[in-house]
Amino acid sequence: MxxxxxxxxxxxxxxxxxxxxxxxxxxxxxxxxxxxxxxxxxxxxxxxxxxxxxxxxxxxxxxxxxxxxxxxxxxxxxxxxxxxxxxxxxxxxxxxxxxxxxxxxxxxxxxxxxxxxxxxxxxxxxxxxxxxxxxxxxxxxxxxxxxxxxxxxxxxxxxxxxxxxxxxxxxxxxxxxxxxxxxTKKELEEYKKQFNDSQELCYAVSKKEAYERVKYGEEYKIYNILGYDIDVDSCLYCGDCLAKIGEYHDLGCDWELCPKCGNQLISCECMSEYCDLEYIQEKNIKLSKGILVENRKDDNKC
Ligand SMILES: [Zn+2]
Ligand SMILES: [Zn+2]
CATH class of the missing domain: 1.20.120 (Four Helix Bundle (Hemerythrin (Met), subunit A))
Known part of the structure; x- marks a missing residue:
């Protein structure tokens, strides 16, 4: 042709x-x-x-x-x-x-x-x-x-x-x-606002007990505690919500782990809400240690 x-x-x-x-x-x-x-x-x-x-x-x-x-x-x-x-x-x-x-x-x-x-x-x-x-x-x-x-x-x-x-x-x-x-500039503004708000909510509440949320970068510690053989990549930013190592995940992030049981937070159903310290004090909610603190090795205790 x-x-x-x-x-x-x-x-x-x-x-x-x-x-x-x-x-x-x-x-x-x-x-x-x-x-x-x-x-x-x-x-x-x-x-x-x-x-x-x-x-x-x-x-x-x-x-x-x-x-x-x-x-x-x-x-x-x-x-x-x-x-x-x-x-x-x-x-x-x-x-x-x-x-x-x-x-x-x-x-x-x-x-x-x-x-x-x-x-x-x-x-x-x-x-x-x-x-x-x-x-x-x-x-x-x-x-x-x-x-x-x-x-x-x-x-x-x-x-x-x-x-x-x-x-x-x-x-x-x-x-x-x-x-x-x-x-777009507007999308970024909205994302940053939402993300910054999520950083204020440092606790997750389960049956009147509050646990400090697991930060991005701490996942490997929990996997070690639970004995899970999961490879954790060491990227600077979370692959789902873009939290930086050491920051809390954005609310609802797929990668956030439950501070109580150590499994994926959005699917384990332990927690009913996120809150800040002020809310915990106001409502007289008990502050619990969570899986990371409870399993911290003696030499790491402050
Ligand atoms: Zn995340
Ligand atoms: Zn849980």
Missing amino acids: EFTLDLLENSYDYISESLMYYKEYCYFETHDPDRDDVVLKRKWKTTFVLLTQGIELLVKEALSRINSQLVFENIDIKNNDNSKTISFAKAFDRLLYLDDSKLKNVDIDFIKKCINVRNSCIHYKIKMNSIEIKQKYCKLFEQYLLLHKNIIGSNYNNDEYSDQIYDIKIKAKDFVVYRGNEY
């Missing part, structure tokens, strides 16, 4: 491929160095390069709509399929000179910086940071959408990857990373 693809179809293909990579490897990712997988992070290279290819072809499509010869370096000779075409940067400059309306509101300097990143990815040694490359990618994708509207006269549409495009458009404008997790 033979088929021919024009510049625009080629551009769409590269963009779809880039979105396929984005969906597969970059859509849900952590930036936590303890949990990062460098093999997956390397996929960012192809994801980014494919997007720049799509943009280059779209800009060349704009030139060829003015005159098909304009995509070639030498426009004073009769060009054919084997003739040398212009570089990405030159295509921009030529379009800017011939019809700058096609680049209206487009951040040309930013795109040119991204072209340099693309060139480094392909030809040189490059140091990448998954947060920075994601920020660049999302902003660059936004530039593709703008260019598409200017050049083709309609919005770019891709039903197969509409969720990813929606995600990219949000991240282009509002993207922060905290403890390796991605948020």
Whole structure:
């Protein structure tokens, strides 16, 4: 089967491929160095390069709509399929000179910086940071959408990857990373408020007895006490609620252990509520030792 693809179809293909990579490897990712997988992070290279290819072809499509010869370096000779075409940067400059309306509101300097990143990815040694490359990618994708509207006269549409495009458009404008997790600014504010509130509630109450909650990082002590053969990773942040070692888990965290029985707190049903010291004193609740204190070795007692 033979088929021919024009510049625009080629551009769409590269963009779809880039979105396929984005969906597969970059859509849900952590930036936590303890949990990062460098093999997956390397996929960012192809994801980014494919997007720049799509943009280059779209800009060349704009030139060829003015005159098909304009995509070639030498426009004073009769060009054919084997003739040398212009570089990405030159295509921009030529379009800017011939019809700058096609680049209206487009951040040309930013795109040119991204072209340099693309060139480094392909030809040189490059140091990448998954947060920075994601920020660049999302902003660059936004530039593709703008260019598409200017050049083709309609919005770019891709039903197969509409969720990813929606995600990219949000991240282009509002993207922060905290403890390796991605948020919008508002989401992060809400998370921090809820998390800080949970740090005040240092106790869990079971039948009128209060126990100090088990902090993230203390799990291995309980597993040792119970004789469980469970590997505990030593990541800086909890994999579920992002508590740092030494902090209480966020309320309802899957990883929090029960201070009384040592099993998963949300499923053991020992505890009925969380509270602070003030509440314990007010309600005259008895303070109990809990599994960790009771089993503390003599040399660790203060
Ligand atoms: Zn947690
Ligand atoms: Zn329990």
